[in-house]
Amino acid sequence: MTEPPIDVSGLVKRFGGYTAVGGLDLRVGPAEVHGFLGPNGAGKSTTIRVLLGLHHADAGRVRVLGRDPARQAAEVTRRISYVPGEVTLWPNLTGQEILDAFAGLRGSRDKAAEKRLAGAFALDTGRLVRTYSKGNRQKVALVAAFAARTDLLILDEPTSGLDPLMEEVFQGAVRDAAAAGRTVLLSSHILGEVEDLCDAVTIIKDGHLVESGQLSDMRHLAASVVTAHLPGRDAATVMARLRQTGLTGETTAGTVRLAVPRDLVPAVLAILADADAPDITCTPASLEDLFLRHYVVAPR
Amino acid sequence: MTMTWLLVRRYRLPLLCWTALVTALCSTPSAYQSAYATAEQRRTAVVLAQNNPASTLVYGRLPDPGTAAQMFAWEIGAFVTILTAIMAVVVAVTLTRTAEDDGSLELLRGCGVPPMRPLHSALVILAVQSGVLAVACTGAVLATSRTADGVTGAGAAAFGAVVGLTFATVAAVTVLLAQVAATAGQARLLGFTALGAAFAARAIADTRHLGTLNRLSPLGLRAVTGPFTEDRWGALLPGLLAVVILGGTAVLLCARREFGAGLLPRRDRRGGRLRIRTTVGLAARLARPALLSWTVAVAAIGTLFAAMGSGTVEQQRDGEVGGFLGSQLGAGDPAAEYLAYCGTVVGIVVSTYAILSILAGLRAEDTGRTGLVLVTGVRRWAPTAAQAVVTAAGCLVVLTITGVISALITPSVLDGDDIGPRSLAYTVGQWPAAMASIGCATLLVGAFPRLSGLAWLPLLASSGLALLGELLGVPRRIQDLGFFRHVPDVAGPDPHVTPLLVLIAAGAVLVLLGAAGSTRRDLRAG
Numbered sequence: 001m002t003e004p005p006i007d008v009s010g011l012v013k014r015f016g017g018y019t020a021v022g023g024l025d026l027r028v029g030p031a032e033v034h035g036f037l038g039p040n041g042a043g044k045s046t047t048i049r050v051l052l053g054l055h056h057a058d059a060g061r062v063r064v065l066g067r068d069p070a071r072q073a074a075e076v077t078r079r080i081s082y083v084p085g086e087v088t089l090w091p092n093l094t095g096q097e098i099l100d101a102f103a104g105l106r107g108s109r110d111k112a113a114e115k116r117l118a119g120a121f122a123l124d125t126g127r128l129v130r131t132y133s134k135g136n137r138q139k140v141a142l143v144a145a146f147a148a149r150t151d152l153l154i155l156d157e158p159t160s161g162l163d164p165l166m167e168e169v170f171q172g173a174v175r176d177a178a179a180a181g182r183t184v185l186l187s188s189h190i191l192g193e194v195e196d197l198c199d200a201v202t203i204i205k206d207g208h209l210v211e212s213g214q215l216s217d218m219r220h221l222a223a224s225v226v227t228a229h230l231p232g233r234d235a236a237t238v239m240a241r242l243r244q245t246g247l248t249g250e251t252t253a254g255t256v257r258l259a260v261p262r263d264l265v266p267a268v269l270a271i272l273a274d275a276d277a278p279d280i281t282c283t284p285a286s287l288e289d290l291f292l293r294h295y296v297v298a299p300r
Numbered sequence: 301m302t303m304t305w306l307l308v309r310r311y312r313l314p315l316l317c318w319t320a321l322v323t324a325l326c327s328t329p330s331a332y333q334s335a336y337a338t339a340e341q342r343r344t345a346v347v348l349a350q351n352n353p354a355s356t357l358v359y360g361r362l363p364d365p366g367t368a369a370q371m372f373a374w375e376i377g378a379f380v381t382i383l384t385a386i387m388a389v390v391v392a393v394t395l396t397r398t399a400e401d402d403g404s405l406e407l408l409r410g411c412g413v414p415p416m417r418p419l420h421s422a423l424v425i426l427a428v429q430s431g432v433l434a435v436a437c438t439g440a441v442l443a444t445s446r447t448a449d450g451v452t453g454a455g456a457a458a459f460g461a462v463v464g465l466t467f468a469t470v471a472a473v474t475v476l477l478a479q480v481a482a483t484a485g486q487a488r489l490l491g492f493t494a495l496g497a498a499f500a501a502r503a504i505a506d507t508r509h510l511g512t513l514n515r516l517s518p519l520g521l522r523a524v525t526g527p528f529t530e531d532r533w534g535a536l537l538p539g540l541l542a543v544v545i546l547g548g549t550a551v552l553l554c555a556r557r558e559f560g561a562g563l564l565p566r567r568d569r570r571g572g573r574l575r576i577r578t579t580v581g582l583a584a585r586l587a588r589p590a591l592l593s594w595t596v597a598v599a600a601i602g603t604l605f606a607a608m609g610s611g612t613v614e615q616q617r618d619g620e621v622g623g624f625l626g627s628q629l630g631a632g633d634p635a636a637e638y639l640a641y642c643g644t645v646v647g648i649v650v651s652t653y654a655i656l657s658i659l660a661g662l663r664a665e666d667t668g669r670t671g672l673v674l675v676t677g678v679r680r681w682a683p684t685a686a687q688a689v690v691t692a693a694g695c696l697v698v699l700t701i702t703g704v705i706s707a708l709i710t711p712s713v714l715d716g717d718d719i720g721p722r723s724l725a726y727t728v729g730q731w732p733a734a735m736a737s738i739g740c741a742t743l744l745v746g747a748f749p750r751l752s753g754l755a756w757l758p759l760l761a762s763s764g765l766a767l768l769g770e771l772l773g774v775p776r777r778i779q780d781l782g783f784f785r786h787v788p789d790v791a792g793p794d795p796h797v798t799p800l801l802v803l804i805a806a807g808a809v810l811v812l813l814g815a816a817g818s819t820r821r822d823l824r825a826g
Contacts, residue, residue, distance in 0.1 A: 052675055054823040078677025088667040090586060093574065100574035101582050105676040130483075131568045141672070 003066045004029050005152050005183040006051060011060035013046050013207075020046040021207040023060070028185055028200075033178050035194040035201035035215075036187040037291055043207040044187045045085070048156050051185075052077055065152060078106060081145035085157035085187075087137040091130035095123060095140045102144045114147035120169050134161035146173045153177055153184045159193065171197055195287040203291060215287070222285035223259040226268055228277040230254055238275045242268060303413055304421040307395055314394070315429060318387040319436060322463065325380050326440035329448035332368035332375075342366065344618075348611035349374075353507060353713075355608050360506045360523050367450030369528035372441075373459055377522050381466045384433065385498070385518060388470035389491035391429065395422035396475055397484035400560045409559065419475075419554045423547055426471045434464025455528035462521045465539045469518035470495060472546035479553035482566035579678055579686035584693075587657060591694045594653045595701055602646040602702040606723055607713045609638040614715075628770070635716030636789045639726045644784045646702060647730030648763045650695050651737040651783070655755050657694065658741035661687035662752055668825050681746075681815040688742045688811040695734040703727030718791035729787030732803035733762070736783045739810025747817020749824060758783065 006028035013021040021043040028034040038044050049055040051064050053073025062069060069076045089098050099118075103109035118125055121139040129137065138161040145153055159170050167190075174184055174197050188194050194201060195215070202212040211218065230238055235251050242249060242258065245267055249258025256277075260268050265282060272280050308315070336342040346366030349355050355362075359378040363370055396419060399405040405418055438460030445451040474491035481487035498517040505513035505520055514520030515538065524535040557563050576582050616634035628644075629637040661684060664670050670683050707724040716722075741755035765774060765782035779785070783803060788795035 049671075049823070052671075053680070054671055054674060056822055073674070074677050074679045077675045080675060082672075082675040084668060084671065086668065087672075088669055089672075090669065092589065093585075094570050094572075097570075097572065097574035101576055101585075102672070102676050104575065104577045105579065105582065105673060105678055107577065107677070126569045126571055128568055128570065131566070 002030060003063065005065055006034075006185060007061075007063040008047070008051070009061045011047065011050060011062060012058045013043070013050055013055060014058050019207055021050075021204075023208065024204060025209055025212070026202055027212075028183055030183055031178055031181045032200055033174060033184045033186060033198045035198035036185055036204075037189075037191075037194065037201055038204040038210075042204045044204065045156055046207075047204070048082075048154055048185075048187065051154060052080065052082060079151045081148045081150045081153045083138070083141045083145045083153075083155045083158040085160055087134075087141045089129045089132075089137055089140060092128065094126055094128055095132070095136070096125035098129065098140055099125065099144055099147075103148070106148060108149050110147050110149055114143060117143045117147050117173065120173070121166060135163065135166065138162060139166070142170065142173070146177060151182055153182060155184065156187045157189065158186070159188070159190065167193065191287045191291060201287075211290075218290055219285055222290050223261050224265055224285060225257070225283045225289070226260045226265070226272070227255060227257045227279075227281050228272045229279040230256060230272075230275060230277050234275055238271065238277070241271050241275075245271075303408070303417050304424050306408075307399075307418075307421055307425055310399075311391070311394060315391065318391065319429075319432060322380055322384055322387070322433060323436040323440045325376055325383070326437040326459075326463075327444060328376055329369055329372040329441060329444045329451055332371040333448045345611075345615060346371070348614060352608065352611040355611060356506050357503045358604060358608055360502065363526065363529045367528065368448040369450030369452075369455060372448065373455075373522065373527045373529075377459065377462075377527070380437070380463055381519055381522055382499070384463050384467045385470040385495050386492075388426075388467045389474045389488060389495060392422070392426060392471040392474035393478055393484055393487045393491060395425060396478045397481070397487050401484045406559070415559070416551065416554060419551060422475065423551075426475070427468065430464045430468035430471070433467050434460040436460075437463045450528050452528065452531075454531045458525050458531040458533065459522075459527035461533070461536055462525050462527060465536055465543070466518050466521055468543045469521070469539050469546075470498070472543045472550070473518070476546050476550040476553065479550050479557055479562060480564055481562045482564050483562075486562070486564070579673065579682040580689055582673065583661075583683070583686040583690040587690050587694055590653075590657070590660075591697065594650075594694075595698045598646060598649055598653075598698050599702040599705050601649070602642065602727065603706045603709055605645060606639060606642040606706045606710045609635075609642065610714050613638050628767070630770075632789065632792070633716065635714055635719060636722055636726075636791065638714075639710070639719070639722050640785070640787060640789070642706075642723075643726030643730055643787055644766050646699070646727055647733045647784050648759070648766070650698050650730060651734050651759050651762075653698065654691050654695050654734045654738045655741045655759060657691040658687055658738060658745055659752060659755065662745045662749055662824075665749070665824050671823055671825065674823070680819040684742060684746045684818040685811065685815040687745075688738055688814070691738050692731075692735055692807075695738070696728075696731050699728050699731050699734070722789065722791055725790040726787050729800065730784070732786070732800040732807070733783035735807030736803045736810075737807075739807035739814075742814035743810045743817065744814070745818075746814030747821070749821075 004027050006026060008024060008026040011021050011024040011026070012019070024043065024047060026047065036044055046055060050057050050062055051069060053069035053076060056070050064076050065079050067076050093101070099114060103114070121143055123136065123139045123143060129140070132140070138158065142158060145155070159167050162170060171193065174186070177184055186194065186198060198215055200212070200214050201218070203210040231254060235254050235256060239249065239251050239256055242256070245264060247258050247260060247264065247268070249256055269280065269282065336345060343366070346362060349362045359374050362374045399418070409415070438456045441451060441456040441459055442453065445456070473494050474487070477490040477494065478487040481490050498519045501513045501517035502519040502523070505511060505517070506523065514523045518539070521536065521539055525532050553563065574585060576585060613634045616629050616637070628641040664683070673683055674680065703724040706727055707720040710723045711719040737759050740758045741752070744752045744755050762782035762784055765779045766784035769779040769782070780799070786799035786803065788797060
């Protein structure tokens with residue numbers, strides 16, 4: 001069986017007495033777009049730096065593209081494209097010179113892809129970097145990353161400076177990369193972006209794994225939200241019948257709202273239909289519903 | 301006032317350091333009292349200085365009768381006013397444009413600070429700084445009145461006023477140029493260009509007897525005021541008027557430019573490509589602008605320094621040079637000893653460039669640029685090693701160009717045997733010392749980045765041993781531990797190059813250790 005592009009188990013990374021990552025497991029399959037989520041300070045960027053061989057793990061097993069990045073960082077990163085959240089470039093070089101430098105150092109380049117991506121991202125590569133906005137600096141890193149002939153893309157909050165139109169271009173580039181068989185690890189706080197792009201997600205908090213798996217499976221396990229508008233007198237009666245199924249909900253001005261596990265949805269809808277509720281909506285759990293509860297953190 | 305205090309709070313350390321340096325230099329008149337044992341020796345030195353074109357070019361004209369105070373104002377006064385002018389350019393740009401370029405002023409403007417307030421605050425600070433310099437320099441000179449002939453209250457005050465007004469004038473010119481320049485860097489470049497023009501005007505005025513030109517140059521204030529000679533206070537008035545006019549014009553121009561931009565358009569585009577395949581190639585491309593500036597500066601200063609030694613060499617042939625310079629010249633051939641001393645000074649300056657260049661590599665790591673380079677498949681040690689290799693090559697370029705120019709020019713102004721080859725050898729021979737500095741800095745940056753500030757320690761210690769070791773009676777074996785003063789006389793019998801080879805080997809080993817050390821630690825950012 002082929003080894004997954006990213007296979008991490010029991011990763012521990014400490015900075016002095018502070019444990020940034022405490023026994024994390026992360027597994028990303030081939031050609032998968034994998035969301036890497038967690039609140040600020042959860043340890044996402046630290047984990048990514050360990051994957052890139054920029055930080056050394058204190059414990060655990062880390063394999064990236066079948067190699068140990070701590071020992072074979074150059075061999076690993078030659079096959080990786082990386083975009084950090086805060087891109088700092090050399091101000092006295094132009095965007096094109098930076099692309100030339102990255103491609104030259106990597107030793108391979110796809111000029112056609114680079115030109116196509118620079119056009120798609122509307123990047124003026126002839127300008128000096130010091131005149132670039134944050135978004136334009138981000139675009140240079142994105143063009144270099146997608147244009148490189150690499151097997152794995154590690155993107156750490158890559159769209160924080162992009163406008164909505166460029167966000168669309170970015171999503172297209174990620175889909176193209178996945179379609180071409182490249183693996184993508186995407187760390188992002190933009191849950192809509194993750195929801196649109198990712199097949200699987202890993203959520204970490206305080207340096208520990210909280211949840212990991214296919215997005216569809218996680219949705220399946222989560223509750224849907226059902227709302228219905230009922231005449232004032234019926235609302236209390238219907239709510240009492242719903243409570244008999246073991247659910248709790250709220251009634252406000254004749255509107256019933258409750259979270260319903262997937263297996264109880266037909267029964268709840270039957271009760272509401274029986275009460276002749278004129279407006280019934282059933283919304284499957286969103287990524288926000290799934291993850292926002294994990295974002296509540298205490299200072300570490 | 302909040303804005304003014306905020307700027308003072310932010311830049312208090314450089315302001316204090318510059319002031320301390322200039323003030324310390326002003327406490328040296330008594331050294332000119334003790335430098336000559338007899339009145340006859342002093343008279344000989346004064347005549348030589350007055351008739352030496354190179355000295356006149358650098359320091360100006362030494363007035364009669366050449367008292368200790370006059371010699372101080374002539375020689376140290378030249379250094380002090382040039383240093384003060386450099387300080388004025390750096391500080392004026394820092395206060396007026398750097399905060400705009402780095403974005404910190406944008407936040408303050410967003411807090412309701414009126415558009416012109418930052419410039420007003422900067423002008424207030426510059427005016428106060430000018431006054432502080434005048435008072436501090438007057439006090440420092442006056443403190444030596446009992447130990448140096450010719451130091452008077454009026455003379456000291458005139459000297460202090462010259463220093464203060466030199467600062468104010470150059471700062472006002474720079475503030476005006478900062479309104480025109482597109483960026484802080486360009487403002488600094490324009491400021492230094494103006495300073496170069498001021499020096500040239502003063503040099504032409506003194507060497508060609510065109511006294512009027514001195515009235516047009518901030519660096520000519522010393523000559524037109526004549527501290528310890530005529531003490532002409534009225535000569536300062538045109539300078540004061542110029543400061544007011546320049547400051548007022550700067551305020552008018554400031555109101556007509558955009559935030560973060562100057563009146564000159566910014567050069568934003570370039571069409572070239574970058575054909576590099578290694579970290580050495582990238583480091584070399586990034587080092588190019590700084591290397592060019594350092595090469596021009598070191599070549600100009602080094603050659604000038606070597607060329608103006610004829611008076612000193614003549615005096616040393618009669619065994620008359622004492623004090624600090626006497627300790628530098630030793631007992632060998634006077635011309636060779638003087639060129640060795642010039643080489644040491646050049647070596648110290650080039651080693652400073654070397655350390656700054658290696659520390660720039662650490663800044664690249666802190667800002668995440670090294671991380672971006674490493675993830676292209678580059679070995680962890682490569683950026684550290686590349687920075688050291690490029691810095692070593694840069695030092696060799698600076699020293700070779702300085703040495704060749706010096707070797708071409710010095711023989712025509714300095715009497716002695718083999719002046720050209722000696723000039724070249726004493727300059728290029730400083731490369732091993734620069735290598736040793738590179739090694740120390742690379743070891744710290746690579747293996748112990750938190751201690752990178754200690755990279756200056758070997759240079760400071762070596763400079764101290766080279767410049768003051770003999771004067772302070774430090775034993776020879778301790779002096780030999782320093783990086784400098786190991787270059788043999790190539791025209792002498794059996795030049796001994798082993799210490800130079802040891803320095804190169806030590807530098808190379810330390811670079812390797814630093815590069816190896818970088819692989820054993822986490823990247824600091826990126």
